[in-house]
Amino acid sequence: MSLKDWLVRFKAQHEQARAGNLSGDGLADYRAGRDELARALLGAQAASLKPGEVPRQALRVARALQADLEWSVDRVRAVTQEISAGGFSVLLTKIPPTDEEVKVSLRLPGAETVTGPARVVGSVVQPSAVRVSFSFSGLGAAERDKLEFAVFDTVLQSIRI
DSSP: OOHHHHHHHHHHHHHHHHTTOOOHHHHHHHHHHHHHHHHHHHHHTTOOOOTTOOHHHHOOEEOOOEEEEEETTEEEEEEEEEEOSSEEEEEESSOOOTTSOEEEEEEOGGGOEEEEEEEEEEEEEOSSSEEEEEEESSOOHHHHHHHHHHHHHHHHHHSOO
16 A cells, blocks of 8 residues: 555544544554554654653644643743644743643634643743743543544644645
């Protein structure tokens, strides 16, 4: 099977999964396809997997989503720079405390939201802002699944088939 044929098949599976029309072996085949595509893209990103990490959860994509963040002394609205099933990055004027959880609400396309706690895992000072990376902590399976769909929607929109 050519790469183009595989991508056409995968895109059709993605649409069926998004609509909730896959189960059993079809859903397992789709998730294996997500891992395969994510592994290839991670190689292109020169990213490596942590022990036990699933490729589709490590894959990062550039995606602008509204992010509402709240911690003990502040509440901000920002726009994501990158997202993954495990976290996201945003530009902020200051770094939130690294020793406390941040309440996060990401607005996904189609009026869906993902909410959950996150922690600061990195920051890079830039000329006019700080790029802050967050990792979700204790995100439920349904919320993680919404993020995975958003990541793969972004991937498939960027590939011309």
